Amino acid sequence: MPSSRHIYLPTEIVVQIVSYVAVDELGRQKTLYTCCLISRQWYSAAIALLYERPQVISGISFKRFTETISPPIGTRKNTLNLGSFVHRLNLSHLVHHSSNSLTARLLGRIKENLEVFIAPTLTFSINSLPALSKCANLRHLDLALVHEAIPFTNLKQSISRLPKLVTLRLPQSTILTDPESSKIPWPPSLQRLQISGRFNPLLIPTFTWPQSLTSLTLKNCSLLSLANLSSLLSSPQLGESLKRLTISGANRGLTLDSINAIPAFLPNLTFLSIPGDMVEESFFFILSHTFPPLALEVLEFGLPCAELKLNFTTKTFLGALDNGLESLRSVGFAEELVTDQRLEEDEGIDEILQERNKRRRSQPGAESQDDEEIVGVYYI
Incomplete structure (x- = not known):
């Protein structure tokens, strides 16, 4: 007669198993979610990897993600700071699934350890800049799809003190030769830059480049x-x-x-x-x-x-x-x-x-x- 007792595995073994699961990009999200449902032990081993780079590719997945990371006021909150687990967030698949305020609030919740952020087309705006400026671990910022015109001076000011930012892709609406922007330093570690936008030919000589580009x-x-x-x-x-x-x-x-x-x-x-x-x-x-x-x-x-x-x-x-x-x-x-x-x-x-x-x-x-x-x- 088969035993109904659970087989106990040391936590180190569970962590090793979960780390192998996380390598499979296609089934990563679903499998890690299943791991979290097995037991408290498996939950503690898998939860950080589940939220490390969430796959937000539809309106439904985005709604579930934001309601978990940034629940509405008055609802029961998770005792864990799930937003601190997010290292990479790609919102390039979203169009009308968010709002300017929701994107800004979401950035504020995941700012602690965010390393890579790819912004959505329609819902990244000047409202997101205060939260963006606090993403001290950000390494890669992709704003290439952003439709709204964001003043280059404001954008540059918000990222100027991000110490680890290495890669930056600017929005297509950027006016790059704003005289005020030349007074603001680039992020100190910036090495890779994608420029999009317009130049004022008379002001091009005032444009300054990142020192480490x-x-x-x-x-x-x-x-x-x-x-x-x-x-x-x-x-x-x-x-x-x-x-x-x-x-x-x-x-x-x-x-x-x-x-x-x-x-x-x-x-x-x-x-x-x-x-x-x-x-x-x-x-x-x-x-x-x-x-x-x-x-x-x-x-x-x-x-x-x-x-x-x-x-x-x-x-x-x-x-x-x-x-x-x-x-x-x-x-x-x-x-x-x-x-x-x-x-x-x-x-x-x-x-x-x-x-x-x-x-x-x-x-x-x-x-x-x-x-x-x-x-x-x-x-x-």
């Missing part, structure tokens, strides 16, 4: 003419510190001359991604006469601005490899730009880059190479 993305910007882009990128500090630059095809006002100016201002880049149709023969002609050679290791021709074609020949590209692109080890093409002829020509490019990489690695004193680094041609 190493990666910059320009996406959904307006007025990226040669003069404006050159003025933005001509900062000596940026020329020294910036290692990665991505210019999306989703920008307005970008010209061929704008792209040609990049190597002159940013010779220390190791990664450059630019719209494939905004590069022409003159870009590689400039690189062929660039000395000393650029530090560039990865060059991507990303999604185009308008035309689904490349405006340069493989011969011209190869001509720059022995001059300004001596350090290049890989080149990427957006799949939308790939044709049968492109595939054939890419085989030749790939062979040259692979062979050159072998020679480089065989030289005395050559630095060891990360096995995950891509060498040759790849598609994005």
